[in-house]
Amino acid sequence: MTRSRIDVQDLLFGLFFVAVATGTLVATRNLTVGHAADMGPGYMPRVVALALMAFGLFFSGRGLWRAGRGIAPIQLRPLLAILASVGVFALTAERLGLAIASVAAVILASFATREGRLVETVAFAIVLSGAAVLLFVKLLGLPIPIWPR
Amino acid sequence: MELFDNLLMGLSTALQLNNLIFCLIGVVIGTAIGVLPGIGPIPTVALLLPFTFGLSPASAMIMLAGIFYGAQYGGSTTAILVNVPGETSSVVTCIDGHEMAKQGRAGTALAIAAIASFFAGTMATIVIAVLSVPLSVLALKFTAVEYFSLLVLGLIAAVVLAHGSVAKSLAMVLLGLLLGLVGIDVSSGVARMTFGIAALSDGLDFVPIAMGLFGLGEIIANLERPAERRVVSQSIRSLIPSWGDLRAAFPAVVRGTALGSVLGVLPGGGAALPPFSSYALEKKLARDPSRFGKGAIEGVAGPEAANNAGAQTSFIPLLTLGIPANALMALMIGALMMQGIQPGPQIMTEQPKLVWGVIASMWVGNLMLLIINLPLIGLWVSMLKIPYRLLFPAIVLFCCIGTYGIANSLFNVWLMMGCALIGYFFIKIGVEPAPLLLGLVLGPQLEENFRRAMLIADGDFTVFLSRPISAVILAVVAALLLAMLSPAILRTRKEALAE
Numbered sequence: 001m002t003r004s005r006i007d008v009q010d011l012l013f014g015l016f017f018v019a020v021a022t023g024t025l026v027a028t029r030n031l032t033v034g035h036a037a038d039m040g041p042g043y044m045p046r047v048v049a050l051a052l053m054a055f056g057l058f059f060s061g062r063g064l065w066r067a068g069r070g071i072a073p074i075q076l077r078p079l080l081a082i083l084a085s086v087g088v089f090a091l092t093a094e095r096l097g098l099a100i101a102s103v104a105a106v107i108l109a110s111f112a113t114r115e116g117r118l119v120e121t122v123a124f125a126i127v128l129s130g131a132a133v134l135l136f137v138k139l140l141g142l143p144i145p146i147w148p149r
Numbered sequence: 150m151e152l153f154d155n156l157l158m159g160l161s162t163a164l165q166l167n168n169l170i171f172c173l174i175g176v177v178i179g180t181a182i183g184v185l186p187g188i189g190p191i192p193t194v195a196l197l198l199p200f201t202f203g204l205s206p207a208s209a210m211i212m213l214a215g216i217f218y219g220a221q222y223g224g225s226t227t228a229i230l231v232n233v234p235g236e237t238s239s240v241v242t243c244i245d246g247h248e249m250a251k252q253g254r255a256g257t258a259l260a261i262a263a264i265a266s267f268f269a270g271t272m273a274t275i276v277i278a279v280l281s282v283p284l285s286v287l288a289l290k291f292t293a294v295e296y297f298s299l300l301v302l303g304l305i306a307a308v309v310l311a312h313g314s315v316a317k318s319l320a321m322v323l324l325g326l327l328l329g330l331v332g333i334d335v336s337s338g339v340a341r342m343t344f345g346i347a348a349l350s351d352g353l354d355f356v357p358i359a360m361g362l363f364g365l366g367e368i369i370a371n372l373e374r375p376a377e378r379r380v381v382s383q384s385i386r387s388l389i390p391s392w393g394d395l396r397a398a399f400p401a402v403v404r405g406t407a408l409g410s411v412l413g414v415l416p417g418g419g420a421a422l423p424p425f426s427s428y429a430l431e432k433k434l435a436r437d438p439s440r441f442g443k444g445a446i447e448g449v450a451g452p453e454a455a456n457n458a459g460a461q462t463s464f465i466p467l468l469t470l471g472i473p474a475n476a477l478m479a480l481m482i483g484a485l486m487m488q489g490i491q492p493g494p495q496i497m498t499e500q501p502k503l504v505w506g507v508i509a510s511m512w513v514g515n516l517m518l519l520i521i522n523l524p525l526i527g528l529w530v531s532m533l534k535i536p537y538r539l540l541f542p543a544i545v546l547f548c549c550i551g552t553y554g555i556a557n558s559l560f561n562v563w564l565m566m567g568c569a570l571i572g573y574f575f576i577k578i579g580v581e582p583a584p585l586l587l588g589l590v591l592g593p594q595l596e597e598n599f600r601r602a603m604l605i606a607d608g609d610f611t612v613f614l615s616r617p618i619s620a621v622i623l624a625v626v627a628a629l630l631l632a633m634l635s636p637a638i639l640r641t642r643k644e645a646l647a648e
Contacts, residue, residue, distance in 0.1 A: 009578040016574070017320060024327060027342045037608025041334035041341055044596050048327045055320040071577050078372035079573060082365055082545060083566055089549040090562040102546055109542035112372050116538055128543055132550055140200065142554050 007068025010059045017056030024049035081112035097147040098137060102129035155505050156278055162506030163513050168211050171204065172514045173521075175212035179219020180522060183226070184529045186233045188544055190220040191586075192364030194480045195356045196547055198487070199554040206488040207503045211510040213484055214464070217477060218270070218511065221460045222518050225262045225453055226529050229255060238456045241428045245441060245448030252444050256388045259526060261398050261446060262453040263519055264390075269406040269454035270515030273461035276410045277468070277508050281497060284469040287618075288494030293601035294612055296494060298622040300595050303472040305626050306415065308584055315633050318584040325588020326595065328353055336600065348560035355483050355589050357552045357565035359476075362582040364548055365565065366572020368541050388523050398450035401431050405451035409458030414465050415474070423459035424452035461511050468504045471496045472591075476583035479590040493594075 024045055031042030085108040092101040106125035110116040136142040162168060182193045194213055201209035224239035229246035242262065249258040291299070308318040331342045332352030343349035390398075408430060409423035431451040432441045441448050463474045464481075471492030473479040482492050490500060497504050522529070552561045575582050606612035614620050 009580075012574075012578045013317060013320075013580060017324070020324065020327070024342065027344065031339060031341060032337075035608060036603050036610065037606075039600050039603065041337045041339040044599075045327065045330050045341055048323055048330065051323050052320065052327065055316070055323065059317070059320075069579070072373075074577065075373045078369045079570075082369050082372075083569060085542070085545050086365070086549055086562060086566040086569065089546070090559050090566065093549075093553060093562070094559060098550070102550075105546050105549055106542040109545040110538065112369070112541070113538055115536075120539075121542075124539055125542070128546060132546060136550050136554065140203075140554075142550070143557060144553070 005067050007063040007066055008070045009063070010068060011063030012071070014056045014058065014060030014063055017052050018060060019056075021049045021053035021056055024052070077114075078112040082109060085109035085112075093144060095148065097145040097149070099129050099133055099146050100148065102132045151282060152278055155282070155501070156509060158502065159505030159507075159509030160513075162207055162502050163211065163510035168208050168506065168510065169513070171208045171212040172215050172510050173517055175215020176219035176222075176514050176517050177521070179216035179221075180223035180226075180518070180529065181532060182216070183220035183223020184532055185223075185535070185540065186227055186231075188540075189363060189367070190217055191477055191480065191583075192360050192367070192544075192548070193220065194477060194484075195359040195364070196551045198356055198480070198484055199551050201484060202487065206485065206490055206500070207506045209484055209488060210481065210503065210507045211514075213481060214507055214511060215514045218457065218460050218514060219518060221456055222263075222266055222522065223529070225266075225456075226259065226522075226526070227533065229258045229262065229449070230530060231533060238424055238460070241424045241452040242449055242456075244428070245443075245445050248442065248444035249446070249449065254444070257390045257394055257446070258449050260388045260390050260523060261394065261450050263523055264395075265398065265402045265405065265450045265454040266457040267515050267519045268402050269409060269456075269458035270461060270518075271512055272406045273410055273413070273458040274508060274512040274515075276458075276462055277465055277511075278505075280414075280465055281469050281504070281508070284465070285494070285497035288470055289498065290618060291494040292616075293598040293605065294616050295619045295622070297595065297598040297602050298613055298619040298626075299470065299472060299494075300591055300598065302622050302626050303466065303470075303474070304584075304587060304591060304595075305629055307473075307475060307587055309629050309633055314580075317580055321580065321582065321584040322588040325585040325590075326592040327588075328358070328585075329589045329592020330596065335597070346560070348556075348558055352593070353564065353589070354552075354555055354561055355480070355586065356555050357561040358568050358589060359480060359586055360548045360552055361565040361568025361570075362572035362575070362585070363476075365545065365569035366576055366582075368544065369569065369573045370576045371537075372541065388526070394446055398446050401427075401447035401451035402454045404430060404434075405454030405456075406458045409455030410462045412455070413459030413462030413474075423455035427451040427455035457515075464507070464511075467492070468507065469497055470494050473587060476586040479586050482590050 028042050028045045031045070032040030033042045033046055034040030085105045088108055089101050089105040092104060103125045106128050107121055110121045133146055137144060137146055163172070178197065182188060182190065194216055197213070197216060201212060204212070221238055225242045225246065227233055228239040228242040229250050232243050232247040246258045246262070249255065304322050308315055308322060329352070331349055333339070333350050334341055340350060405427040408427050412423045412426060428448060428451060431447045432438050435441065435447065463478060466472045466474045467478045467481055471482070471494060473482050485492050548565065549562055552565045553559065555561060572582060602612060613623060
């Protein structure tokens with residue numbers, strides 16, 4: 001953890017909340033607000049969003065004001081591999097079936113570390129895929145195709 | 150005695166054959182998960198929720214509760230043998246437990262941990278049973294006004310007592326509340342923040358959010374710091390502790406149980422606070438504090454008892470008032486809601502079989518842990534040899550299938566992917582995601598009760614202060630928040646939570 005002239009952790013936290021609050025205010029701009037005795041659907045989202053905005057501005061300001069911790073460098077390899085693994089599962093599960101989607105997801109996820117050995121990974125992926133099909137489709141009756149339709 | 154009638158009714162539920170089986174499955178899976186470092190009880194419970202949909206509410210809760218306290222127990226095995234805490238609650242057990250293992254007393258440490266856990270579990274079951282009745286009587290006086298104040302208290306107390314910055318945790322609760330508002334507004338039928346996505350009209354499922362934030366985010370962060378594990382396997386010779394060991398450990402077990410029972414009830418304390426406090430207490434009371442860190446048996450017995458007692462009494466707010474004390478209890482509430490049971494102050498009077506069945510099953514489950522775990526210690530040790538490079542792809546896959554299975558929806562898988570990214574971001578900027586989950590689960594109830602209270606009071610905010618029960622609850626909230634501003638308390642909290 002490096003020292004830094006601004007508090008990067010606070011600043012990023014604050015900016016994240018400002019972004020979420022802004023997004024909420026835009027997304028709910030057409031909802032009726034109403035008043036306390038008879039609240040419209042927009043009342044609570046608006047109140048919460050304004051509170052989030054206040055928190056966001058406070059932390060952004062404090063982050064710029066004082067020195068603090070930087071963040072540890074981001075390693076792209078595990079991040080991208082895990083996200084890609086989930087994404088590939090979402091893209092293929094219903095179209096190609098659980099068996100193929102599982103193999104693809106496991107192999108992609110294993111790229112997250114350099115330790116993986118290709119043969120071991122592929123064999124393990126096939127075993128897991130079989131186990132997943134047995135457990136979720138055969139035993140628990142999850143309505144998902146096993147093979148491509 | 151009403152107490153015994155209730156416990157008997159609970160036992161009759163807990164001892165039904167199918168419930169015994171689900172309890173057993175729960176504690177075994179929980180122990181396995183607890184033994185494996187790298188995935189905590191929150192994603193595990195989230196992952197296994199879909200499996201419980203087909204069960205009766207009582208069976209589902211019994212199994213999920215078993216996973217929770219089983220995981221607490223399993224964590225201590227890893228802590229003693231590998232010096233890696235399987236769960237955050239086992240961090241303290243590492244200190245003296247692993248030291249004992251290195252001295253060739255691993256068997257004694259494991260046995261003391263098991264006996265301490267069982268004793269604490271038994272006492273905590275009684276504590277729950279004794280406290281539940283008066284609390285549920287009080288709860289019957291609650292209207293929307295009081296319940297709203299109670300929900301606020303639950304959220305604030307959870308934030309104040311948990312790790313990390315209070316202001317950031319409050320912001321995270323609010324973010325959770327906001328996410329809980331997504332979906333069709335119940336009273337007007339208008340879609341809020343759904344961005345035209347049909348899957349969002351029922352609101353955000355909390356399982357993909359929990360799995361993304363806690364499970365996948367954590368895995369990504371884990372992969373960045375390669376950890377090595379070395380199992381102390383040469384020396385599990387004798388599992389039967391000597392008289393001397395038992396005599397040394399027993400007072401610590403009793404103190405740990407008492408401390409854990411009290412701290413567990415407090416929101417936010419959950420599982421992390423009791424073992425730390427117990428360790429500090431034992432060290433303070435010891436005639437020779439320098440033995441601690443070098444294999445003192447009290448340093449294992451006290452925290453293990455506190456840990457287990459706390460895990461169980463943290464069910465009290467959930468089972469009597471319908472309010473979760475921590476993120477894991479929030480998942481339990483979610484499980485109840487998926488079963489069609491609306492948690493709230495009436496839960497004990499409306500679902501006595503369920504509540505008492507779960508309470509009684511905790512004692513049964515603890516007994517199972519004691520019986521199955523010591524003989525099976527070899528099995529758990531061999532599980533530790535599964536390399537992480539094989540473990541984590543399997544977890545990722547099961548997360549994907551599990552999230553999909555909740556509503557057969559690919560949208561949930563995408564949602565989980567987004568939450569994994571956000572969870573990783575939170576870890577990077579050093580923020581605890583647990584308050585978010587509390588806000589998310591309690592958000593809809595908070596809004597509903599707030600709107601109902603305002604409707605009754607015709608928009609008059611002072612109603613929360615003019616009703617006595619609500620006023621007292623809010624006064625506690627104010628006191629908690631004020632206390633947080635006092636530097637002396639801030640320092641104590643820092644010390645209490647320091648690892």
